[in-house]
Amino acid sequence: MTEFKIAVIPGDGIGVEVMAEALKVLSVLEEHEQDFVLHKENFEWSSDYYLEHGRMMPEDGLVTLQSYDAILFGAIGDARVPDDVTIWELIMPIRKQFQQYVNFRPVKSLPGITSPLSNGDDIDFVIFRENAEGEYSNSGGRMFETQHSEMAIQNTIMTTAGIERIVKAACEYAEKNGKKKVTSATKSNAIIHSMKLWDEHVKRIIKNEYPNLALESIYIDALVAYFVQRPQSFEVVVASNLFGDILSDLGSGIVGGLGLSPSANINPEKQFPSMFEPVHGSAPDIAGKEIANPIAQIWSAALMLDHLGRADLSAKIINAIESVLLEGKIKTADIGGNATTEQMGAAISDKIIEQYAIKEDEESKIWT
Structure with a gap:
């Protein structure tokens, strides 16, 4: 029982x-x-x-x-x-x-549902979104409220432990389900502290602990375009809290809508x-x-x-x-x-x- x-x-x-x-x-x-x-x-x-x-x-x-x-x-x-x-x-x-x-979100073509994409058939991948830190952290504040000099600071918090555990979860899923590739969403060319830390640990973990998996690291602005242009090419996507949130909704859209996801x-x-x-x-x-x-x-x-x-x-x-x-x-x-x-x-x-x-x-x- x-x-x-x-x-x-x-x-x-x-x-x-x-x-x-x-x-x-x-x-x-x-x-x-x-x-x-x-x-x-x-x-x-x-x-x-x-x-x-x-x-x-x-x-x-x-x-x-x-x-x-x-x-x-x-x-x-x-x-x-x-x-x-x-x-x-x-x-x-x-x-x-x-x-x-x-945060685990499957993105899958369903029978009887027409994708908004002309090439929207046979989409089947999952998104692993880091869900406990990252951009959605209650760290920051506002100063000089109501004044023209008002200032707001919102801190992104990424830790080695936080990055490691989400990347390992994505890789474990990939190996268990016979996947060959993990795609990492990044923007380390412009967000030079937190996202560079992300890139370093993603690369290290996959190289040292999951050598049978290929790593595809793509800047987030290009990645959203690739979701539309070649969605069938993805297997497992791993992303930070904010990037994963946005990608998940886009993923839902390309297979028919939020009501299915x-x-x-x-x-x-x-x-x-x-x-x-x-x-x-x-x-x-x-x-x-x-x-x-x-x-x-x-x-x-x-x-x-x-x-x-x-x-x-x-x-x-x-x-x-x-x-x-x-x-x-x-x-x-x-x-x-x-x-x-x-x-x-x-x-x-x-x-x-x-x-x-x-x-x-x-x-x-x-x-x-």
């Missing part, structure tokens, strides 16, 4: 809507797997919570979350609360306190819970209309199961997603259809049930 405690944080806007469908998919798996149980607890930490309590989560929120095996997160953001508040009082503390230094904030050592969330935001412009695509959230749940050691169940979810898209009967507005969020989620759930029915039929034939 495999049992896991899952903290569920739907958040704001469409996060609540797509989370509902992901939970239904997980419930289908629980119903059909005798040895699989998820103990899910919902946390209403959102912009509404902030407006009522003056904070995005309780003072002991991180202590509470630490007892869970994983966190399934929806989306956060509301016009009534500044974006830096929602981010830095909820997502960032979780990522940093729980040492979720790997999952992500995982991983603590590889499993000393702390990891967090799984769709790439997209809370999309207040469509919240409440029931037209949001739940695939990114459902796929994020699949990444969670894989991390928890149930790759078999993760594969069932991904197979179901691909089957629905290949049929093309059910599509949400973002991918050219008119299906509701619930209809898309139900279609994916039905495909999972079909997989179990096929398996049971095959087993009955064997025994007959």
Whole structure:
């Protein structure tokens, strides 16, 4: 029996809507797997919570979350609360306190989805984004506010330890999955301190510890162009916090949109819970209309199961997603259809049930 405690944080806007469908998919798996149980607890930490309590989560929120095996997160953001508040009082503390230094984002062509690129077929690579330091560091400040001489300083923090662990995670994934090349995003010709440190350690680690992997180091401005011109040439991309964030959204765009793209904030050592969330935001412009695509959230749940050691169940979810898209009967507005969020989620759930029915039929034939 495999049992896991899952903290569920739907958040704001469409996060609540797509989370509902992901939970239904997980419930289908629980119903059909005798040895699989998820103990899910919902946390209403959102912009509404902030407006009522003056904070995005309780003072002991991180202590509470630490007892869970994983966190399934929806989306956060509301016009009534500044974006830096929602981010830095909820997502960032979780990522940093729980040492979720790997942000893992697959970029993959899906059946039935037309890429905006004329050469957009057969794209299949992953991005390893450093997730705990780098450009997204709470270091800096402002002086002489309201004056013409007002000054702002935002510090980028890169450490040898931080660079080493994200690069090694990317390389370990590459070797485990039969990849031959790692692409590093840099800008060391202009950012001469932090990015030169990045380059030095990336080169050293791959040369000394992963000699079977080829290293391709590309300046970020050229790299975004290559994502469009030759996306099939990439296998594993490793990048700093800011560069990885930008590349991930571009990657989502070239395979069909943010509604299709999952992500995982991983603590590889499993000393702390990891967090799984769709790439997209809370999309207040469509919240409440029931037209949001739940695939990114459902796929994020699949990444969670894989991390928890149930790759078999993760594969069932991904197979179901691909089957629905290949049929093309059910599509949400973002991918050219008119299906509701619930209809898309139900279609994916039905495909999972079909997989179990096929398996049971095959087993009955064997025994007959």
